[in-house]
Amino acid sequence: MIHLKGITKTYLMGKRELEVLRGVDLDIAKGDLIAIMGPSGSGKSTILNLLGCLDQPTSGSYFLDGREVSRLNRGELAALRSQKIGFVFQSFNLLPRLSALANVELGMRYSGGVDKRRALDALARVGLSERANHRPNELSGGEQQRVAIARAVVKRPPLILADEPTGNLDSRAGAEVISILTELHAEQNITLVMITHEADIARHCQRIVHLKDGQVEREEKV
Amino acid sequence: MKKWLEPFGTAWVGVSTHKLRSFLTVLGIVIGVSAVISLMSIGKGTQRDILSRLSSLGSDLISISPGASFTSGGVRGSVGSAQTLTQEDAAAIAQGVSFINLVSPTYSTRLQLVAGGENTNATVTGVSTDYLEVMRLKIASGAFFTDYEYQRGAKVLVLGSGVKETLFGDSDAIGQQVRIGNSVGFVIGVLESKGTGFGSPDEAVLLPLTAMQQIVSRTRTTQGEYVVSTIVLTVSDEKKIDNVISEITSLLRTRHRLAASASNDFTITSALELTQTVTEASGTLTLLLGAIAAISLLVGGIGVMNIMLVSVLERTREIGIRKAMGARERDIWLQFLMEAAFLTLAGGIIGVIAGWLISYFVSRTGIVSAAVTPDIVILAVSVSVGIGLFFGFYPAWNASRLNPIEALRSE
Numbered sequence: 214m215i216h217l218k219g220i221t222k223t224y225l226m227g228k229r230e231l232e233v234l235r236g237v238d239l240d241i242a243k244g245d246l247i248a249i250m251g252p253s254g255s256g257k258s259t260i261l262n263l264l265g266c267l268d269q270p271t272s273g274s275y276f277l278d279g280r281e282v283s284r285l286n287r288g289e290l291a292a293l294r295s296q297k298i299g300f301v302f303q304s305f306n307l308l309p310r311l312s313a314l315a316n317v318e319l320g321m322r323y324s325g326g327v328d329k330r331r332a333l334d335a336l337a338r339v340g341l342s343e344r345a346n347h348r349p350n351e352l353s354g355g356e357q358q359r360v361a362i363a364r365a366v367v368k369r370p371p372l373i374l375a376d377e378p379t380g381n382l383d384s385r386a387g388a389e390v391i392s393i394l395t396e397l398h399a400e401q402n403i404t405l406v407m408i409t410h411e412a413d414i415a416r417h418c419q420r421i422v423h424l425k426d427g428q429v430e431r432e433e434k435v
Numbered sequence: 436m437k438k439w440l441e442p443f444g445t446a447w448v449g450v451s452t453h454k455l456r457s458f459l460t461v462l463g464i465v466i467g468v469s470a471v472i473s474l475m476s477i478g479k480g481t482q483r484d485i486l487s488r489l490s491s492l493g494s495d496l497i498s499i500s501p502g503a504s505f506t507s508g509g510v511r512g513s514v515g516s517a518q519t520l521t522q523e524d525a526a527a528i529a530q531g532v533s534f535i536n537l538v539s540p541t542y543s544t545r546l547q548l549v550a551g552g553e554n555t556n557a558t559v560t561g562v563s564t565d566y567l568e569v570m571r572l573k574i575a576s577g578a579f580f581t582d583y584e585y586q587r588g589a590k591v592l593v594l595g596s597g598v599k600e601t602l603f604g605d606s607d608a609i610g611q612q613v614r615i616g617n618s619v620g621f622v623i624g625v626l627e628s629k630g631t632g633f634g635s636p637d638e639a640v641l642l643p644l645t646a647m648q649q650i651v652s653r654t655r656t657t658q659g660e661y662v663v664s665t666i667v668l669t670v671s672d673e674k675k676i677d678n679v680i681s682e683i684t685s686l687l688r689t690r691h692r693l694a695a696s697a698s699n700d701f702t703i704t705s706a707l708e709l710t711q712t713v714t715e716a717s718g719t720l721t722l723l724l725g726a727i728a729a730i731s732l733l734v735g736g737i738g739v740m741n742i743m744l745v746s747v748l749e750r751t752r753e754i755g756i757r758k759a760m761g762a763r764e765r766d767i768w769l770q771f772l773m774e775a776a777f778l779t780l781a782g783g784i785i786g787v788i789a790g791w792l793i794s795y796f797v798s799r800t801g802i803v804s805a806a807v808t809p810d811i812v813i814l815a816v817s818v819s820v821g822i823g824l825f826f827g828f829y830p831a832w833n834a835s836r837l838n839p840i841e842a843l844r845s846e
Contacts, residue, residue, distance in 0.1 A: 262840050265759070267758075267759065267839045267840050267843075268840055287764065288763055288764065291758065291761055291762065291763040291764070292761070292763065293761075294758075294759065294760070294761040295760065295761020295762075295763075296761070298761075300759045300760075302843070306752070306755075306756045306759075306843065308753055308756065310448060310452050311448070319756075319757070319760055320760055322441065322757075322760065322762075323757070323760050323761040323762045323763070323766060324760075324761050327441065364760075
């Protein structure tokens with residue numbers, strides 16, 4: 214499903230060039246559940262942004278479902294995001310002015326249109342049917358992240374990218390979020406790529422990719 | 436919600452989140468639009484008033500006054516002050532120019548009128564029997580003078596309704612005696628009122644020109660011809676009005692023995708031409724008023740742009756989220772453009788209502804009348820939406836071009 218070959222990413226910081234990724238090779242099969250770990254500055258977020266078609270590599274090639282992503286323009290990237298990718302962020306990134314339901318509907322808004330029944334189903338799946346009309350500030354952190362997960366899966370994307378989904382949660386809420394994510398992965402045959410700091414969360418995955426200094430240091434199977 | 440309605444819903448959420456801010460932004464547009472509506476409707480209303488007065492004269496009317504209409508080298512007397520037109524000129528025109536219907540020479544001067552204990556100063560005009568028809572006047576009571584009375588030079592008066600009111604109040608004026616200058620006349624008729632203002636006959640006093648020439652001395656030229664103030668006439672065919680004017684011009688130039696190089700010592704005005712001039716002048720005035728009001732609309736538009744820029748800045752993260760959900764640049768651009776257009780459309784609609792109310796109350800005062808015409812409303816609403824689109828364009832474009840990663844990182 215995902216094929217990364219010789220990916221590099223260099224940012225310009227003023228006049229200095231900052232090489233964040235230095236030749237990453239990675240293959241992810243359909244239905245994989247992968248954790249990416251590594252110290253800060255190892256390039257975890259950069260690689261997730263590239264996988265999520267939010268950014269383009271400086272060099273190397275990225276194939277997503279057989280399409281060469283590194284050649285696409287901004288509009289084509291947006292179309293790809295709308296069809297293939299669901300995001301779960303560390304800081305939830307819900308729109309504060311919208312209800313939980315409207316936030317979930319936002320996940321469908323740019324990929325074929327809003328379907329209220331499917332949005333309600335997705336909320337029910339994460340156990341928040343009762344909270345459909347609550348705004349994010351009326352929900353706990355764990356509940357907010359569950360709304361965000363419902364928003365990511367509502368359009369049934371083949372790929373879910375989670376950037377430290379438990380980073381802002383206490384351990385009980387974090388465990389709940391991880392169990393929902395892994396259940397959804399199993400039920401819907403979703404390819405799930407997750408960045409995490411925590412080793413016991415990474416243990417729920419099938420494969421762990423360790424990054425260091427912009428390169429894959431090692432991979433381990435769980 | 437229907438898919439094409441979604442941007443409206445999103446725009447409404449955006450606008451309603453900051454109610455006070457949106458209201459103040461809209462207020463700028465409301466003031467601009469209502470200023471455009473009320474000022475332009477006052478301009479239009481005034482134009483309509485003047486034109487309706489003019490049209491009561493009839494478009495077949497031509498009026499000839501002594502004196503040149505413009506100065507070209509040297510100082511010239513103003514129109515009407517010279518004594519170059521005579522009764523014989525009028526007779527020559529009636530006989531020698533084709534397509535003429537009726538002709539009436541007139542002689543006007545201000546005289547003191549006294550009736551019983553009341554007195555007034557009025558413009559007294561000596562006219563021929565055709566004058567009533569030429570000027571499209573109607574008799575409210577009594578009668579106009581006859582050819583017989585005209586030939587005898589009978590001192591019979593026809594009063595404008597205002598003069599009659601001043602001298603006789605509500606009581607019957609017909610048959611009453613009026614001192615006019617140093618003579619005495621009798622009222623035989625009262626004119627129908629046409630309302631006060633521009634060219635109104637309500638303050639007129641009419642009597643036979645022959646009688647006028649007895650009352651006022653020094654109305655003869657050195658050649659012994661009777662001087663007249665104006666000659667009014669109607670043409671039988673309005674399409675020939677230009678021919679008639681040029682025929683009169685050459686006839687009068689011959690009669691007045693003007694050299695080829697000399698300019699006319701008379702001025703010919705047609706009601707049609709006057710109507711066109713007034714239409715043009717008041718149209719320009721209306722446009723000018725509208726343009727002044729449009730400046731405030733422009734200021735309102737800049738306010739919209741300002742708020743939209745702030746709004747984009749505040750919602751950078753939202754834009755990042757939407758982009759991560761797969762929003763294309765066009766989606767983001769449309770969202771913010773709709774929001775700006777939404778603000779100004781609301782302002783435009785409220786402004787139309789406010790402007791309408793203003794012109795309604797202005798009309799109620801009776802000083803000027805205001806006419807809100809559909810074209811003004813359509814213009815104002817579409818201009819306000821246009822302003823939203825114009826001033827929303829740049830902020831929306833800014834929003835659409837944000838880098839999604841940086842936008843997601845922003846606070």
